[in-house]
Amino acid sequence: MSDSTTxxxxxxxxxxxxxxxxxxxxxxxxxxAARLVHVLLQAPLNIIVVAVSLLWLLPTAGxxxxxxxPAQAISQSGWWTALVPPYHFVLDNYIQVLTANGMGQxxxxxxxxxIPGTILPILIGxxxxxxxxxxxxxxxxxxxxxxxxLLVVPIQMxxxxxxxLYNTLHLTGTFPGVWLAHxxxxxxxxVYLLRNFFxxxxxxxxxxxxxxxxxxxxxxxxxxxxxxxxxLASLTIFQFLxxxxxxxxxLIYLGGDPRVAPMTVTVSNLVNSYGSNYQVLTAAAxxxxxxxxxxxxxxxxxxxxxxxxxxxxG
Amino acid sequence: MFQRRRSLTSWLWVGPALLxxxxxxxxxxxxxxxxxxxxxxxxxxxxxxxxxxxxxxxxPLLALRNNLxxxxxxxxxTVGFGLVFAVLADRVRFESAAKAAIFMPMAIxxxxxGVIWKFMYDWQPPGIPQIGLLNAMLSTIGGxxxxxxxxxxxxxxxxxxxxxxxxxxxxxxxxTFLLSALAIIIFPLAILGVGWLASAxxxxxxxxxxxxxxxxxxxxxxxxxxxxxxxxYAMMHDTWGQISxxxxxxxxxxLGLLYLASFQPVTWLQNETTNNWxxxxxxxxxxxxxxxxxxxxxxxxxxxxxxxxxxxDGANEFQVFAQxxxxxISTTILVVATTMIINIxxxxxxxxxxxxxxxxxxxIANALYFQAFHFEDFGRGAxxxxxxxxxxxxxxxxNIRRFREEEGMR
Numbered sequence: 001m002s003d004s005t006t007x008x009x010x011x012x013x014x015x016x017x018x019x020x021x022x023x024x025x026x027x028x029x030x031x032x033a034a035r036l037v038h039v040l041l042q043a044p045l046n047i048i049v050v051a052v053s054l055l056w057l058l059p060t061a062g063x064x065x066x067x068x069x070p071a072q073a074i075s076q077s078g079w080w081t082a083l084v085p086p087y088h089f090v091l092d093n094y095i096q097v098l099t100a101n102g103m104g105q106x107x108x109x110x111x112x113x114x115i116p117g118t119i120l121p122i123l124i125g126x127x128x129x130x131x132x133x134x135x136x137x138x139x140x141x142x143x144x145x146x147x148x149x150l151l152v153v154p155i156q157m158x159x160x161x162x163x164x165l166y167n168t169l170h171l172t173g174t175f176p177g178v179w180l181a182h183x184x185x186x187x188x189x190x191v192y193l194l195r196n197f198f199x200x201x202x203x204x205x206x207x208x209x210x211x212x213x214x215x216x217x218x219x220x221x222x223x224x225x226x227x228x229x230x231x232l233a234s235l236t237i238f239q240f241l242x243x244x245x246x247x248x249x250x251l252i253y254l255g256g257d258p259r260v261a262p263m264t265v266t267v268s269n270l271v272n273s274y275g276s277n278y279q280v281l282t283a284a285a286x287x288x289x290x291x292x293x294x295x296x297x298x299x300x301x302x303x304x305x306x307x308x309x310x311x312x313x314g
Numbered sequence: 315m316f317q318r319r320r321s322l323t324s325w326l327w328v329g330p331a332l333l334x335x336x337x338x339x340x341x342x343x344x345x346x347x348x349x350x351x352x353x354x355x356x357x358x359x360x361x362x363x364x365x366x367x368x369x370x371x372x373x374p375l376l377a378l379r380n381n382l383x384x385x386x387x388x389x390x391x392t393v394g395f396g397l398v399f400a401v402l403a404d405r406v407r408f409e410s411a412a413k414a415a416i417f418m419p420m421a422i423x424x425x426x427x428g429v430i431w432k433f434m435y436d437w438q439p440p441g442i443p444q445i446g447l448l449n450a451m452l453s454t455i456g457g458x459x460x461x462x463x464x465x466x467x468x469x470x471x472x473x474x475x476x477x478x479x480x481x482x483x484x485x486x487x488x489x490t491f492l493l494s495a496l497a498i499i500i501f502p503l504a505i506l507g508v509g510w511l512a513s514a515x516x517x518x519x520x521x522x523x524x525x526x527x528x529x530x531x532x533x534x535x536x537x538x539x540x541x542x543x544x545x546x547y548a549m550m551h552d553t554w555g556q557i558s559x560x561x562x563x564x565x566x567x568x569l570g571l572l573y574l575a576s577f578q579p580v581t582w583l584q585n586e587t588t589n590n591w592x593x594x595x596x597x598x599x600x601x602x603x604x605x606x607x608x609x610x611x612x613x614x615x616x617x618x619x620x621x622x623x624x625x626x627d628g629a630n631e632f633q634v635f636a637q638x639x640x641x642x643i644s645t646t647i648l649v650v651a652t653t654m655i656i657n658i659x660x661x662x663x664x665x666x667x668x669x670x671x672x673x674x675x676x677x678i679a680n681a682l683y684f685q686a687f688h689f690e691d692f693g694r695g696a697x698x699x700x701x702x703x704x705x706x707x708x709x710x711x712x713n714i715r716r717f718r719e720e721e722g723m724r
Binding site: 296 | 321341419431717
């Protein structure tokens with residue numbers, strides 16, 4: 001919020017101010033008309049937002065319809081042709097995915113991998129982001145730049161050296177091995193995004209807290225974390241779904257062991273064992289999408305305006 | 315003494331992250347830099363040979379060029395759409411549903427997204443029913459437009475003239491230097507465009523597709539310019555400007571439809587004029603949700619009172635957006651743009667799944683993958699990875715400058 005003092009000043013038109021009280025008085029009797037005008041002005045906005053949303057959903061709708069069609073029909077006619085009678089929807093694709101060997105275990109494994117794989121990088125990342133944003137130590141800016149620069153490292157580049165390391169440390173095929181890998185791959189973005197949000201908190205807050213004798217730990221847990229909830233929520237959503245949908249890291253570091261394989265690996269085995277039968281992917285994509293969407297909607301409430309409102313003036 | 319203890323405490327905060335990063339990312343980078351100086355089987359030191367190969371051979375150079383195209387188009391589109399949609403969604407009641415729609419592609423696993431876009435871009439020879447939505451839709455619309463081309467030409471011409479006239483009226487009413495200067499450029503173009511249109515209407519039965527294409531390009535250019543200017547003007551509450559926009563949109567729509575009259579199904583992913591755009595479109599479809607969610611979180615941090623104050627001071631919505639909202643979340647915009655540039659720099663999945671880098675769509679990360687894991691030339695693969703790392707330096711330097719400014723401000 002440090003920007004608030006520097007934002008470009010709006011020119012105040014001299015005649016605008018005196019007109020203000022008059023407008024206030026008129027407001028009351030005209031309430032209904034004003035509401036009508038408001039609704040009419042909102043209409044184009046609503047139409048644009050709805051239109052863009054529908055456009056964005058169109059490809060996914062195609063996938064949804066296709067997931068209920070028999071394999072043969074998918075490759076012979078467009079998915080939209082299924083929307084006119086005679087309807088011919090089947091659950092084959094879903095049944096095939098849900099009854100596949102090890103799917104239940106895969107779901108549990110996915111959860112075991114994803115929950116620590118989401119919490120760890122955000123926790124460790126927010127510690128580091130706090131250090132980079134509000135502490136002074138030699139080389140701080142350069143170290144931070146290197147951390148952000150590591151975003152560009154392609155995961156494929158790290159696989160072989162890390163796998164060799166894992167084999168000597170006996171971390172291959174274990175959950176902690178995958179947790180740490182996901183933590184490492186998620187950290188640069190977490191540190192970068194969170195430092196930006198922590199930095200934008202008002203400086204006075206930290207100064208007065210430190211003057212009151214608060215320790216860094218207290219400042220972090222009682223001030224920084226509660227005020228950064230929208231940022232933490234958005235990061236949680238993404239880290240969650242990246243780990244949840246990950247196939248590469250799981251394949252390499254967990255190997256083929258079905259006892260630890262997440263859902264993505266089970267599904268990919270299913271597709272391979274049926275040859276080029278990609279139609280099971282349509283159903284699998286929807287099943288695996290459900291949980292990230294639940295996370296998204298349940299974190300929506302933290303995207304509320306005004307979380308900072310009380311703190312700035314305080 | 316006190317200073318040293320403070321410094322020690324801060325290492326405790328950043329330490330765990332740095333340790334993990336050192337093991338998982340810095341160590342492989344060092345290994346890669348070393349490997350990039352070795353031959354294909356990593357058995358002999360070859361100096362800079364792999365880099366010389368990368369900068370003198372056609373295929374890696376093409377990948378570099380494509381990456382540049384990706385960065386420019388992809389970053390602009392994801393960050394731009396994300397920002398505009400975050401602001402628009404902020405004002406509607408169904409905000410979380412609208413945001414979920416844009417976010418949804420992010421939640422789909424990559425293999426799923428590959429299947430989805432197969433249903434969009436699929437191509438069948440003309441005459442056979444199209445399975446791809448894009449080709450099916452454009453063929454259907456094109457058929458309809460071909461059947462109604464006379465009507466479309468007339469509606470387009472009338473709407474265009476209305477747009478032009480109302481636009482000129484709006485111009486005259488503004489009388490600012492800038493707009494007059496624009497008018498001097500636009501007017502001859504507009505005359506030219508209408509002239510083309512008139513001759514096209516005369517020769518309605520013998521229009522060739524290429525004539526139409528040129529006509530459409532010229533007129534749409536004029537209308538786009540007119541629309542931009544009149545849009546700004548309409549923002550200042552002028553009826554003429556608004557009429558002009560509507561006219562321009564209708565005219566552009568009619569001309570676009572006429573252009574489709576000669577549509578033949580396109581092989582979106584093989585055709586070299588469309589394929590890179592088609593791939594970037596998939597990427598934008600996926601990643602706009604990321605930009606939207608992060609920028610939206612930042613917007614929620616902007617104090618509503620500041621926005622209200624500038625509205626009371628007489629700023630219209632566009633000014634509030636450009637002069638208050640954007641500057642206030644500029645750091646977040648920079649952060650999101652930086653993240654997107656870096657993500658796009660190492661784009662791999664979209665290209666690998668949809669074209670494998672064929673038909674001139676190769677990008678560095680894909681070339682890297684093929685060098686290392688298919689051609690088993692680890693030296694060249696590593697060199698490409700190091701080039702990728704080096705490419706991020708200018709972006710980071712820009713960030714450092716920004717940090718310094720920030721530091722000075724608070």
